[in-house]
Amino acid sequence: MTKSTALHRQAALVYNPIKVDEKRLRTALRHHSREAGWAAPLFYPTTIEDAGQQATRDAIAEGAEVVLVAGGDGTVRAVAEAMAGTDVPLAIVPSGTGNLLARNLGLPLLDPDKMIRAALGDFRHPIDIGWAELTREDGESSEHAFVVLAGMGLDADMIANTRPDLKKSVGWVAYVDGAARSLPSAKPFRIVYQVDDSRLHSTKVHSVLFANCGTLPAGIALIPSASISDGVMDMAIIQPSGPLGWLGVWRKIWWDNSVLRRFRTGRLVLQRRGRDASVRYLRGQSAEVGPIAPTAIELDGDEFGLAVRIRCRVAPDALLLALPEGHPVEGL
Numbered sequence: 001m002t003k004s005t006a007l008h009r010q011a012a013l014v015y016n017p018i019k020v021d022e023k024r025l026r027t028a029l030r031h032h033s034r035e036a037g038w039a040a041p042l043f044y045p046t047t048i049e050d051a052g053q054q055a056t057r058d059a060i061a062e063g064a065e066v067v068l069v070a071g072g073d074g075t076v077r078a079v080a081e082a083m084a085g086t087d088v089p090l091a092i093v094p095s096g097t098g099n100l101l102a103r104n105l106g107l108p109l110l111d112p113d114k115m116i117r118a119a120l121g122d123f124r125h126p127i128d129i130g131w132a133e134l135t136r137e138d139g140e141s142s143e144h145a146f147v148v149l150a151g152m153g154l155d156a157d158m159i160a161n162t163r164p165d166l167k168k169s170v171g172w173v174a175y176v177d178g179a180a181r182s183l184p185s186a187k188p189f190r191i192v193y194q195v196d197d198s199r200l201h202s203t204k205v206h207s208v209l210f211a212n213c214g215t216l217p218a219g220i221a222l223i224p225s226a227s228i229s230d231g232v233m234d235m236a237i238i239q240p241s242g243p244l245g246w247l248g249v250w251r252k253i254w255w256d257n258s259v260l261r262r263f264r265t266g267r268l269v270l271q272r273r274g275r276d277a278s279v280r281y282l283r284g285q286s287a288e289v290g291p292i293a294p295t296a297i298e299l300d301g302d303e304f305g306l307a308v309r310i311r312c313r314v315a316p317d318a319l320l321l322a323l324p325e326g327h328p329v330e331g332l
Helices: 022-036 053-061 073-083 100-105 112-119 154-160 164-185 245-258 264-273
Strands: 011-015 042-045 066-071 090-094 124-135 141-146 149-153 189-195 201-205 207-211 233-238 279-284 286-291 295-299 302-307 309-322
Touching: 011 022, 011 053, 011 073, 022 042, 022 112, 042 053, 053 066, 053 073, 066 073, 066 112, 073 090, 073 100, 073 141, 073 302, 073 309, 090 100, 090 112, 124 207, 124 295, 124 302, 141 295, 149 154, 149 286, 149 309, 154 207, 154 295, 189 279, 201 233, 233 286, 233 309, 279 286
Parallel strands: 011 042, 011 066, 066 090, 090 309
Antiparallel strands: 124 141, 124 309, 149 207, 149 295, 189 201, 189 286, 207 233, 233 279, 286 309, 295 302
């Protein structure tokens, strides 16, 4: 590529000014753009009215050849929603508290310059995204993207009960406080659900999760089979029973999924133990869940109000990522 050709290329940064060091990021992107022979970059801060979707659409309309996103999980979700199916690559500059998509991708969390250089490079890889269609009590429906997890029930209540000031000061650990606030009043609720075209099922649950990828901070494998590039959506039904039910859930998610599965001997232990009814895993292209009453919804850690039905589907290879040269993509 000649320098004159490169100068016609332009990057855009969509960022949450509350979550990032705005001056540092702008300076770094300008510097790396000059080094790569690209034109001066475009900058789009998010606002209260626009979480990032319109800013991203504006950046693409202006001709940006790559879009960088910097902010919390909600900002990443909003930008990915606007970029799905566009073939314009997205570069994630980890910021904020959770960085769940960046963690699942194994991206450098403390090296923004590396991700900026990746944005201006040539290594690209597609990943799946999820779409959640929400139906409200009045019959109104809307569809939103998610890149990590969608949830109904207790996990959405936990997010709603997490104190913003604590989240700002201690990061994702604040969700432990949200869990402590939610568990004492948590009650099971009845749902009807269907995966793909299978028959309808009815059961009582505390939470239902739909996963595009399934690893949480601290290496906790919430849904170990979830892959961001297999074209399949994973579903977890959380249904503890009895006074020790939540210990069973925690054992399944932390000890079984996050520790034992990593070792051959541990996997043999799990095979001999058999099924654990506290957490059930399902897989498919789509799934629909209808609770008997309006229930809280969350998408990638953001509250999405109450819904009487959620239908989630996977969109294979819908989002093109800009990754550091040679970044491992097998097993994502």
